[in-house]
Amino acid sequence: MNHLASMILKPTVFVGFWVVSFLDCNGQQNRPASDMQPRWASDDSYILFVSNRDEGNREIYRMNPDGTDQSVFISGDSIELLPSVSPDGSKVAFVTKRDGNFEIYLMKTNGNDPVNLTQSGSRDMVPKWSPDGKRIAFNSDRDGNSEIYVMNEDGSNQMRLTNRPGDDSQPDWSPDGKYIVFSSRASRSEPWQLFRMDANGKNPILLSRVGSDPKWSPDGKLIAFNSDHEGQYEVYVMNSDGTNQINLTKNEAVDSAPNWSSDSKKLLFVSNRDNNQDIYLMNADGTNVQRLTNH
Template identity: 30%
Template sequence: MNMRSYDEKGGIRMGLVSLLETVNVNTGERTVLAEFDYLIEAPNWTKDNNYLIYNSKGLIYKFDLATRESNPIETGYVNQNNNDHVLSPDNKRLAVSHHTKEDGQSRIYVLSLTGGQPVLVTPMAPSYLHGWSPDGAVLSYCAERKGEYNIYTIPEGGGMETQLTDTPGLDDGPEYSPDGRHIWFNSTRTGLMQIWRMNPDGSDQKQITFDESNNWFPHVSPDGNSIAYLAYRKGDVAPNDHPANKNVEIRLMGSDGGPSSTLVKLFGGQGTINVNSWSPDSRCLAFVSYQL
């Protein structure tokens, strides 16, 4: 979920520098790919290992890893996109969360990754996209309905949405594992924001992390072996908030849970790693850090 991923001035924050980076999960080596004097957020890594997809100023951009140049993807009237965007498993389509002109609330749309006419998937709002099932048939997202934020799924072409969680507290960040056996998510239901896992039908909801941090956005590596997530220090934020401009960590753990390790310490938070940004070989993560 992203309550506000861009501001009224088109995503420009005075004095902000965005660094598009990668980190090798085995060595910890960080590489700065590009520097922007405005807000960019949430890279997705394409399966062909050629591009990163990110959002900025309401638009979606394709960053060429070879030339290190960015070009916008044509998304038509869907031009107020936040940082909740996901690639289809075959990488032919792009699903985005766009704040509609009518009421300013986020709704999910699908279009070709090469650009084109967007198709509305979730008429109900707000809806914040986070996952796409491995078979390409279902989208998973966080949505507010009747004053409560829960996790839902919907056919990728639209239709009836299915509510998967109903426990008091914020549930967010639902993402499918590559084998389709689980949906990973984060929840405040036990106090702090922690990482959870459930079956795709919402059954067997199981807490995975139990530490003293507020943990957000679990991202499963393509090989299914590792989980990367964003951690805020306890006391820095309310458990149900994931603001920008905080000292945070990207942490790594095995897909069976267990102890986690700190991969990166950075200044960031909102926009850093909201969506899955694993490289196709599961060796690297892309992320955005910030400087003021």
């Protein structure tokens, strides 16, 4: 993977997944407040995102789809990351370091009943709900390197799906629940690639030789992802079989972290095009770019 100048961007690695952000390798802020990791609610009624605008703590915020009414959703003295709202909208899975290491928690969207699902003592990251809301895919380094796992929504029956050299991370389900797309790299000196596998971990297929952070569109037709194969991180889409890759952002800035609306017509993403890392919204064809946060 091509690394950009360290004075501009330092990718942050949380064992097996990349967060393109203005953080150094120790997770410390290098620039003013950064907003990242946008996620739609299951019905598109609100957006969750992560920000360190409050005294540098990375917390989870909530805002309306037009960027108004931004407020803290999940906060604490530790790091809160990577929210994922359940398909029925009643619960949110997220990553927190409140127990000393990165674990996946679950709580009701009203803020009640937080519970540690993974309890592995390792780094468990990137929770993604299955379309039926019964399972959660995630990546973990509990067996030495980052691999893809799946568990029941209550944290039971945690099962390893991948067993490959290097790192596997950033899982996302196909809308029918039959497949999981994920990022993989053979070593830290190799680029991230995109693979698809059956939901039981079998039959991995290479989709793209360069790419990370894949997100399957709800209509099943496209996969959005990050790629720097043209020299700069941009948001791309491709057909679900890996063909017809299209650069949507085409900007000199760093654009990353795409996330689909439920009707597959819009994409949230993160960009530093206005000299700070903020959340943006665009149509699925890359038109009508709107800035949602400006902190």
